[in-house]
Amino acid sequence: MKFTALTAVAALLMAPAAYAEADDESLVINGDLEITTHTDAPAHLDGHLDEIYSGWHFRDDETQAMEADDFDNPAMIFVDQARDMWTTPEGSEGKSCADCHGAPEDMAAVRPVYPKWNEDAGEVRTMQMQMNDCRTNRMGADAWKTDAKDALNMEALMSSVARGQPVNVAIDGPAQSVWEQGKELYYTRTGILDLSCASCHEENYGNRIRSDHLSQGQINGFPAYRLKNAGLNGVQGRFKGCVRDTRAETFSPGSPEFIALELYVASRGNGLSVEGPSVRN
Amino acid sequence: MRLTAMTAAVALLAGAAFAEDVAPDAVQFGEDGQIEASLTGTPGDPENGKAIMTNRGKGNCVACHAVTALSDAPFHGDVGPSLDGVGEYRSEAELRGIVVNPKMIFEGTVMPAFYKTSGFTRPGDGYTGKAATDTIEPILSAQEVEDVVAFLLTLKDS
Numbered sequence: 300m301k302f303t304a305l306t307a308v309a310a311l312l313m314a315p316a317a318y319a320e321a322d323d324e325s326l327v328i329n330g331d332l333e334i335t336t337h338t339d340a341p342a343h344l345d346g347h348l349d350e351i352y353s354g355w356h357f358r359d360d361e362t363q364a365m366e367a368d369d370f371d372n373p374a375m376i377f378v379d380q381a382r383d384m385w386t387t388p389e390g391s392e393g394k395s396c397a398d399c400h401g402a403p404e405d406m407a408a409v410r411p412v413y414p415k416w417n418e419d420a421g422e423v424r425t426m427q428m429q430m431n432d433c434r435t436n437r438m439g440a441d442a443w444k445t446d447a448k449d450a451l452n453m454e455a456l457m458s459s460v461a462r463g464q465p466v467n468v469a470i471d472g473p474a475q476s477v478w479e480q481g482k483e484l485y486y487t488r489t490g491i492l493d494l495s496c497a498s499c500h501e502e503n504y505g506n507r508i509r510s511d512h513l514s515q516g517q518i519n520g521f522p523a524y525r526l527k528n529a530g531l532n533g534v535q536g537r538f539k540g541c542v543r544d545t546r547a548e549t550f551s552p553g554s555p556e557f558i559a560l561e562l563y564v565a566s567r568g569n570g571l572s573v574e575g576p577s578v579r580n
Numbered sequence: 581m582r583l584t585a586m587t588a589a590v591a592l593l594a595g596a597a598f599a600e601d602v603a604p605d606a607v608q609f610g611e612d613g614q615i616e617a618s619l620t621g622t623p624g625d626p627e628n629g630k631a632i633m634t635n636r637g638k639g640n641c642v643a644c645h646a647v648t649a650l651s652d653a654p655f656h657g658d659v660g661p662s663l664d665g666v667g668e669y670r671s672e673a674e675l676r677g678i679v680v681n682p683k684m685i686f687e688g689t690v691m692p693a694f695y696k697t698s699g700f701t702r703p704g705d706g707y708t709g710k711a712a713t714d715t716i717e718p719i720l721s722a723q724e725v726e727d728v729v730a731f732l733l734t735l736k737d738s
Contacts, residue, residue: 489702491712491719492692502690503659509643510655543709548702 321356321505326574329369332463334572341569343470347501353571354514354579357504362526365578374455374524374576377531381456384449390440399437403460410461410573414562416474423477423562426454445553446533451522455531458522458575466519466573468565481563484556490547496564499541516541518561519568520577527580534561601722604697613684614673619695619722624730632728638720639694639728649735660691667733675732679725694720
């Protein structure tokens with residue numbers, strides 16, 4: 300029937316549009332730090348994505364350029380603030396991060412593997428949760444609120460010292476059930492607009508929704524400095540905004556759902572370099 | 581009998597046939613997802629339909645579709661196909677079905693249903709991120725759907 304034929308034509312016309320618009324430039328920070336912003340997708344994405352791209356590829360030239368030099372990257376101010384905080388004793392124990400961990404650079408292997416299963420606590424922890432464990436249980440200091448300024452500044456420092464290393468989040472073993480929950484959330488359509496993360500970031504990356512150029516929604520660049528709000532933005536705050544845009548009831552940053560989703564989304568970027576703190580619009 | 585006919589006539593005369601609108605859950609789709617009958621009985625107003633298509637809080641159709649006739653409104657997306665010429669190759673019934681609930685035609689499509697009030701997961705209260713309060717309103721009213729369809733039918737040349 301005419302109807303079916305037209306449907307097929309519409310589908311054909313649409314197909315080439317997707318995936319077309321990730322540019323093929325490359326990101327080198329400060330002239331020598333090569334960032335893998337595009338690589339083969341990890342095996343668990345078989346049948347979903349062949350290649351993965353950092354959100355950097357979908358931003359305009361000026362925004363991209365800001366990230367290529369730490370003097371131009373507005374997020375580096377917050378990294379400097381966190382360096383001061385790193386050596387400042389806090390809490391009833393009078394200890395600083397540096398007292399136990401040495402230099403921030405000694406933490407270079409940490410960011411790529413978070414969120415991560417913590418054996419003693421028997422839970423998957425985001426890096427912010429782990430830092431709060433240090434604050435409350437080892438320093439006698441207050442926990443930082445999820446995605447609030449201090450937490451994001453410190454997360455930006457932990458990311459900056461890990462830049463260039465491949466994201467390598469474990470999805471098997473004890474973390475697996477949480478990972479499965481995150482995957483379920485990723486593909487669940489929510490809200491009055493009935494869209495899932497995959498509707499926008501898997502099926503339509505490279506396309507435009509109004510003026511927004513859709514990326515794959517990777518989180519290797521987080522925390523991200525957004526020109527829109529001139530500050531650092533956390534992963535879970537970003538998730539909240541995206542879910543809200545489907546006209547749905549969102550989950551809250553720090554909720555078990557968003558912890559699971561952070562683990563899952565991080566794993567979709569396994570193989571990309573840690574790139575945070577990135578610059579986005 | 582006579583009574584029902586009279587009631588309908590009165591409603592038509594009044595112009596505000598709101599109570600007589602086909603409710604979202606009562607819409608009858610044909611085999612191919614088309615909807616033959618008007619949702620309101622009142623002809624659509626293409627000018628209003630045009631405004632709804634670019635209004636972010638209403639149709640916001642240009643977020644996903646390019647439409648040459650709407651080029652005054654900035655930033656058309658390309659998640660969906662261009663709608664130029666759609667009034668030529670789609671019937672009124674097909675277009676009504678697509679705007680009411682495109683999943684009846686395009687299985688699994690990302691295009692939202694604009695006249696639907698049930699079957700959602702975690703429906704929100706607009707763009708607040710909070711849970712929807714008691715009754716969910718469709719994104720477009722029955723008459724707004726008719727208005728959009730009327731505008732789509734004017735898109736003759738691709």
